[in-house]
Amino acid sequence: xxxxxxxxxxxxxxxxxxxxxxxxxxxxxxxxxxxxxxxxxxxxxxxxxxxxxxxxxxxxxxxxxxxxxxxxxxxxxxxxxxxxxxxxxxxxxxxxxxxxxxxxxxxxxxxxxxxxxxxxxxxxxxxxxxxxxxxxxxxxxxxxxxxxxxxxxxxxxxxxxxxxxxxxxxxxxxxxxxxxxxxxxxxxxxxxxxxxxxxxxxxxxxxxxxxxxxxxxxxxxxxxxxxxxxxxxxxxxxxxxxxxxxxxxxxxxxxxxxxxxxxxxxxxxxxxxxxxxxxxxxxxxxxxxxxxxxxxxxxxxxxxxxxxxxxxxxxxxxxxxxxxxxxxxxxxxxxxxxxxxxxxxxxxxxxxxxxxxxxxxxxxxxxxxxxxxxxxxxxxxxxxxxxxxxxxxxxxxxxxxxxxxxxxxxxxxxxxxxxxxxxxxxxxxxxxxxxxxxxxxxxxxxxxxxxxxxxxxxxxxxxxxxxxxxxxxxxxxxxxxxxx
RNA sequence: GGCGACGUACCCAAGUGGUAAGGGAGGGGUCUGCAAAACCUCGAUUCAGCGGUUCGAAUCCGCUCGUCGCCUCCA
Numbered sequence: 001x002x003x004x005x006x007x008x009x010x011x012x013x014x015x016x017x018x019x020x021x022x023x024x025x026x027x028x029x030x031x032x033x034x035x036x037x038x039x040x041x042x043x044x045x046x047x048x049x050x051x052x053x054x055x056x057x058x059x060x061x062x063x064x065x066x067x068x069x070x071x072x073x074x075x076x077x078x079x080x081x082x083x084x085x086x087x088x089x090x091x092x093x094x095x096x097x098x099x100x101x102x103x104x105x106x107x108x109x110x111x112x113x114x115x116x117x118x119x120x121x122x123x124x125x126x127x128x129x130x131x132x133x134x135x136x137x138x139x140x141x142x143x144x145x146x147x148x149x150x151x152x153x154x155x156x157x158x159x160x161x162x163x164x165x166x167x168x169x170x171x172x173x174x175x176x177x178x179x180x181x182x183x184x185x186x187x188x189x190x191x192x193x194x195x196x197x198x199x200x201x202x203x204x205x206x207x208x209x210x211x212x213x214x215x216x217x218x219x220x221x222x223x224x225x226x227x228x229x230x231x232x233x234x235x236x237x238x239x240x241x242x243x244x245x246x247x248x249x250x251x252x253x254x255x256x257x258x259x260x261x262x263x264x265x266x267x268x269x270x271x272x273x274x275x276x277x278x279x280x281x282x283x284x285x286x287x288x289x290x291x292x293x294x295x296x297x298x299x300x301x302x303x304x305x306x307x308x309x310x311x312x313x314x315x316x317x318x319x320x321x322x323x324x325x326x327x328x329x330x331x332x333x334x335x336x337x338x339x340x341x342x343x344x345x346x347x348x349x350x351x352x353x354x355x356x357x358x359x360x361x362x363x364x365x366x367x368x369x370x371x372x373x374x375x376x377x378x379x380x381x382x383x384x385x386x387x388x389x390x391x392x393x394x395x396x397x398x399x400x401x402x403x404x405x406x407x408x409x410x411x412x413x414x415x416x417x418x419x420x421x422x423x424x425x426x427x428x429x430x431x432x433x434x435x436x437x438x439x440x441x442x443x444x445x446x447x448x449x450x451x452x453x454x455x456x457x458x459x460x461x462x463x464x465x466x467x468x469x470x471x472x473x474x475x476x477x478x479x480x481x482x483x484x
Numbered sequence: 485g486g487c488g489a490c491g492u493a494c495c496c497a498a499g500u501g502g503u504a505a506g507g508g509a510g511g512g513g514u515c516u517g518c519a520a521a522a523c524c525u526c527g528a529u530u531c532a533g534c535g536g537u538u539c540g541a542a543u544c545c546g547c548u549c550g551u552c553g554c555c556u557c558c559a
Contacts, residue, residue: 010488012500030559043559073557155554161486162555204557226559227489233558256559257489263551267558294507295497300490300552310496310508317507320521358498367498370506377506377523384515384523453517460519471520480520484508 002057002360004222005298007230007253008154012362017221018251023054023061024216026250027108028208028225028233031068032092033077036099037273038288038303039259039266043226045289046256046297046363048105049410050224053359056409064215065108066208067093069115070201075190085191089113099276103285104411110215114207118193121202121210124244125182133243137173139185139198145178148239154253155231180236182206205236209244212237218245227255227298228265257300266303274303284427286420287312290412293365313484314373315412315420318403321376323417323478325400328383329393331475336389344382348398351375355406365410372406372413375399424481430467437468441477444470 002015069089078085128134181203186192192199241249258265261272291311295301358367407413447455
């Protein structure tokens with residue numbers, strides 16, 4: 001049984017979708033007004049993995065991820081750049097899709113834009129007005145928070161506290177400072193759409209109500225996003241959606257934690273952010289994914305080079321072992337020899353259960369990675385015991401299969417070792433062609449044959465200086481890239 | 485001020501009632517021409533502190549200290 005932490009209840013709950021075998025999932029994407037930073041990547045990667053795991057467990061998942069392509073920030077950006085909001089939104093949405101692609105995040109099944117759903121939003125707003133939950137003022141339309149009795153149930157806030165907090169803007173035209181805009185009249189020079197209340201544009205929250213109900217129905221299973229969306233965005237979505245449909249909006253609310261820098265939330269306004277592009281210039285996408293999966297998705301995770309380097313080391317340990325497995329499968333002798341196989345056999349039979357157990361428990365990727373490295377150690381230990389024969393090969397091949405299977409779900413560990421090293425050469429900007437490298441290794445082999453250790457060591461030192469490490473093995477010399 | 489989360493070894497991190505996963509760094513060793521990798525081994529009698537519940541708590545409850553987040557746009 002999969003357990004999911006539901007922000008609404010504050011507890012882990014058994015995951016039982018509304019329709020057996022089917023999961024409808026809506027995840028808030030981005031507002032397209034600037035390039036994305038690592039925080040955006042975390043949300044995308046976390047929910048991508050959740051989707052992959054649910055599919056692996058047999059659910060038919062429909063995943064919707066929206067793009068907000070009209071809002072104040074986009075308007076401001078367009079004015080600043082002397083271009084249209086449309087051009088700004090398109091540009092940064094495309095940047096986002098490119099970043100996600102580089103990071104290995106699969107695209108959602110539906111990636112709707114807010115501006116393609118204006119009529120649905122207007123329709124929803126009309127219903128809210130009819131039902132007495134919203135009121136128009138001078139071309140704006142506001143949602144009347146006091147009319148919705150459940151307001152605050154997600155973010156655990158009560159209306160009185162919010163009112164006394166006094167950090168809400170004072171607008172005389174609103175009945176209450178807590179009321180939020182469903183529709184905003186357009187000012188001179190701003191983009192607009194025709195509506196029953198005049199020319200204007202939608203407020204931020206209503207798009208998610210309109211698009212989620214259109215594509216997933218008025219009630220659906222999972223709604224996700226960063227924890228900073230809990231209030232007010234998701235709280236407001238609930239108010240609008242449930243007022244509109246009189247049905248429970250979402251069964252499981254899931255929110256990922258923040259990325260921090262020096263313990264502080266990475267954010268635009270603090271200026272302490274790193275863009276995805278900056279990071280991918282220094283690190284393999286797989287390293288970034290591993291790093292983000294190495295902590296539970298709800299925990300804060302501290303961004304630093306030390307952390308990324310450790311992730312790189314861990315992945316390298318994985319590929320080093322895969323290389324070793326490959327060598328063994330190619331060259332193992334025929335004579336049946338199985339010293340010390342019990343532990344590996346035992347782990348092979350329990351491994352999937354352990355992995356499932358970790359992932360079933362609110363997608364505990366950090367724990368799952370622990371089990372993967374347990375298996376890595378066990379197979380290394382087995383190989384150290386110098387086994388041979390078909391049975392040994394079967395065990396090792398089985399290990400390789402299992403590792404590939406779970407790696408596929410986490411979307412890491414899916415390269416060949418050589419691809420990993422090649423990729424590292426590129427990312428670390430090592431200026432040496434693979435041909436030249438192999439040439440040098442060849443030269444060194446000659447020297448070694450003649451027991452000319454000085455010459456052999458000189459080659460190794462030369463390569464070491466540019467970040468290439470050589471490993472002498474019984475049947476030749478392998479190369480790898482220094483990591484960490 | 486209100487609400488919420490977190491505090492596990494040198495660093496990162498899992499563990500939510502049954503006696504501390506995993507990765508990195510470090511000491512010692514096996515292997516090796518030397519290395520590297522791999523493996524073995526050492527390393528928290530202890531989970532911020534203090535009380536309480538329990539046969540038993542890192543895990544539940546209370547208080548204290550510390551850190552962070554939300555309450556305004558924010559993944």
